Amino acid sequence: MLLELFRLAVGNLLRARGRLVMTASGVLVGTTAVVLLLALTFGLQEAAEAGIGSAASxxxxxxxxxxxxxxxxxxxxxxxxxxxxxxxxxxxxxxxxxxxxxxxxxxxxxxxxxxxxxxxxxxxxxxxxxxxxxxxxxxxxxxxxxxxxxxxxxxxxxxxxxxxxxxxxxxxxxxxxxxxxxxxxxxxxxxxxxxxxxxxxxxxxxxxxxxxxxxxxxxxxxxxxxxxxxxxxxxxxxxxxxxxxxxxxxxxxxxxxxxxxxxxxxxxVGEFLDQLNSFFTTMRLMLGGIGGVALVVAAFGVANTMMMAILERTREIGLMKALGARDRDVLLIFLIESMLVGLSGGLAGLGAAYALQNAINGALTAMPQGQGGPGFLPFDLSQVGNRLIVIPPELALFAVLLAVLVGLGAGALPAVRAARLPPVVALQQE
Amino acid sequence: MAEQEAARPIIIACRNVQKTFYLGERAVPAIKRVSLMIRAGEFVGIMGPSGSGKSTLLHLLGGLDRATGGTIRVAGRRLEDLSSDELARFRRETIGFVFQTFYLVPSMSALDNVALPGVFAGLPRDAREERAWRLLRAMGLTHRADHRPGQLSGGQQQRVAIARALFNDPPIVLADEPTGALDSRTGRRVMGLLRHLCDRWGKTILVVTHDPVVAGHADRILSLQDGYLIGDHAPETAEESDA
Structure with missing residues (x-):
């Protein structure tokens, strides 16, 4: 049943590809911003810890x-x-x-x-x-x-x-x-x-x-x-x-x-690590918050698109109900759609973040090296393989989950509205 | 024949049904104290001028809308007692809807449109497609199974919609102006098809129409005016009175 609703939702999304691409692009930009900014803090932290010494220290x-x-x-x-x-x-x-x-x-x-x-x-x-x-x-x-x-x-x-x-x-x-x-x-x-x-x-x-x-x-x-x-x-x-x-x-x-x-x-140095960690945690929260603003904007985009979709498809909602769809079936179809918008934007955003990671790290390696690394950085990047941007697997997973949540959250209200439409009202909509 | 009909069970029974819409503060009664009985296998036309409440009555009988008064029993269920989910199940199992403008999903093939009710019935894909295929064959449309609604003529679209209405094998088919968007020749063929469903498939058919010629296919005509049921008679009389 869920799989069938999933198929319907995918079909609905593919019907309006242009809009899907636009809306998902908003999520893409937001996800990329969050991932890159957080990846920067991970890279800086790695470099700082490498500066302290080996992991054993x-x-x-x-x-x-x-x-x-x-x-x-x-x-x-x-x-x-x-x-x-x-x-x-x-x-x-x-x-x-x-x-x-x-x-x-x-x-x-x-x-x-x-x-x-x-x-x-x-x-x-x-x-x-x-x-x-x-x-x-x-x-x-x-x-x-x-x-x-x-x-x-x-x-x-x-x-x-x-x-x-x-x-x-x-x-x-x-x-x-x-x-x-x-x-x-x-x-x-x-x-x-x-x-x-x-x-x-x-x-x-x-x-x-x-x-x-x-x-x-x-x-x-x-x-x-x-x-x-x-x-x-x-x-x-x-x-x-x-x-x-x-x-x-x-x-x-x-x-x-x-x-x-x-x-x-x-x-x-071990005991200073706490302080270092809390510094980077604060930095992550701040930079993540800045990237998060882009995601919030994207969420409004998703919500708007779903609202439009419901207005456009009001009669279709009525039809589905006439054919025996329950409120929750309609709810699920729209939630799945908005979740998929989030997911596709999140995955694309993660891909973009990886591409930018490689580009930035590559550019740093290619830069004229000062003392072991680009001169404008206060530490030696060569110790961490010249990586300023580091995307740990957990961050990648977190970013995609976040994008999915943004999609779900933005789609929740429109989906509830769609589910609650009385069938006869929906059918009579012109 | 009268005796035979009397032996058939009553499938739809309404007592003092009322439906009042509220436009802001203003109460607009659409159905006023309508009582009626329909036996299984009857072909009933519902006639009346626009605004007489005939579509509203059809929606109430099909569980698409709730009455504001009276009781409606359809196929053993009291509709006013059903929850939203139970109403959805009632519509799925008991009622097949046919609409004036077909309401086919434009992005789906004819086959997928016919099979759509199976999605909400939780039927597996194979079973859905097999049943939809059989129904398309019954409608003589197997060669159009892969076509989108936009590639079909009006008559073909309405036949796809009728096949969809029959998907869950409901005992009752409710049709709201099923010929309203068709030319008269195609309209007659669609009515002939509904007649066939009544005679051969044993379906109870209710057709809302304002066209006396269309109503001529019915066994019995219910006439509505201003929300009141004002006549219940054979179609010949209806045609005369309208003429």
Whole structure:
């Protein structure tokens, strides 16, 4: 039955193709406006998030030593240190997936390949916690056994000859065998070379870790003790900072607050994401509203067309009722018609939006590149594949549904009027 | 023959039916206290000058409009008791309408026009087309099945409309000036067709007309004037009185 009414409605629409095209064009323009403006906010948000760092950094919280919030309640020193107890307390918090303590090497240290050296940050992490750093290897394997190291993506590109006049960076294959680690001992007053195996090179874009050499925590402890000549009680151990991994983007902020509640300092971009998101939500509402005005105008167009159609087809409505159509059959026919106007306009509008998306993004790529992207944008578009306009599938679906709703909403009143026409009045209309 | 007719059941019965239209504050009575009975299988002409209320009476009997007073029983239903949906079903199952200007849907083929009532009856497409095809054959129009109304002559269009009226096999066919838009020769053929539906198909036929020649095809003439039923007689008398 519904299918049959659908067929009738399609037939009716195709009878007045010109009007269908005109009316649907209004919906087309409105849908295109809404989709493009919202797609712009999605593109900007993607670019902004890419500027913040990798997706992993969004669940990342850095924890620093802090002051106890309630010194009078405890007899401990006011300064809260990052020791194993701190690691245990933070691990116990809700929404924490893992806590990675980072301990840096306390003496002069470098990687050595022949006469070339790499000076950078050397950090120890517990091998079992290392996967929670959110890093992945580009080459080699993600392994941090004793005597092994993982290096950031740019480490291999920044070896220098320390004896040269100017330090020209030299490319070194860090995965090659024979790499040494040279460590200075203040006890002995000289450097000593240790064997080291680089098990993997991390992918680029690891944020602040691109130049870091990761070592097993135990190795760093041993190096620090060897170079300083002091054995440290494990309880006295102080980490540089802790990297806390939240279970999801949504919990990041709550975890951050809980850690500050404990008295520690926190950092990381994850918790600013909320603010960023709410900014983009506001932007979406505003731009969506502007595009929505076009859709409202289109809705009036649809309503007007349906009113005209009902005036024109009054006798036909009477006839259908004489032939046994119920009020609701007539209602459905007209609702289906207006819905189809919305749907066709929405689909065409979405198609137009996709075409414009490709055109705009293409034009941006073709533009003379400033620092990694068109100069008038405050961020680097190349990080997100030069896409300023991004239409997520949800937006496409939403736009088409919205267009259908506009059609239905605009057609509702005319359809009810048509359904309520008394058959004899409709038949006598000239 | 009189005895045979008396044995037929009464299919339409009106008692004191009134219909008053309101034009703003002014009440315009169109039908005034009309009572009548029609037996199944009768061919009845309804005559009267324009404005006498004959079309209004036909609309009331067909459930297209509601009376403002009195009772109308058609095929066992009291029309004043029916809801809007029930009236729609009543029209679908009990009444076939034929109009002066045919009221065919111009964008549909003859076959689809005939099959249109099947859409609202919820009949599947195949069954609809098969039945519409049979009716077109009965009307001698199979060669015009794919034609649009605009490509058909007036007589052919009216035959398509009659086929449509018969689609749901209603016991009653109501025709409002069915020959009004046709030349007299074609009009006679259409009346002959309605006569045939009465005699061979057993339909009860009510034809509204102001043409005594057309009314001559009926068994019985109801005469209306100013909303009153003023005569109920055989057609010969009607022709004489009109002449």
């Amino acid at each position: 969004l669940t990342e919280i850095q924890v620093y030593p802090g002051f106890s919030p309630r010194p009078e309640e405890s007899r401990e020193p006011a300064m809260l240190q990052l020791d194993d107890e701190a690691v245990a307390r933070i691990t116990a918090l809700d929404g924490v997936a893992a806590v990675v303590p980072l301990l840096s090497v306390q003496t002069q240290i470098s990687l050595a390949s022949g006469k070339y050296r790499y000076y950078g940050q050397f950090v120890g992490v517990p091998p079992e916690a290392a996967p929670y750093l959110g890093l992945r290897v580009a080459r080699g394997t993600f392994s941090l056994g004793p005597g092994e190291a993982l290096v950031g993506a740019s480490v291999g590109s920044f070896f220098v000859d320390p004896d040269a006049q100017t330090w020209e960076p030299v490319e070194v294959d860090v995965l090659a065998e024979g790499l040494k680690m040279r460590v200075y001992s203040s006890v002995e007053g000289r450097e000593q070379a240790f064997d080291i195996t680089i098990s993997g090179v991390l992918r680029p874009g690891s944020g602040s870790f691109d130049g870091t050499v990761f070592l097993p925590l135990e190795d760093v402890i041993a190096l620090n003790e060897w170079s300083s000549g002091n054995r440290l009680d494990p309880e006295e151990r102080r980490y540089d900072y802790l990297l806390v991994r939240a279970t999801s983007r949504e919990t990041t902020r709550a975890v951050s607050e809980a850690i500050r509640e404990l008295g520690y300092g926190t950092g990381g």
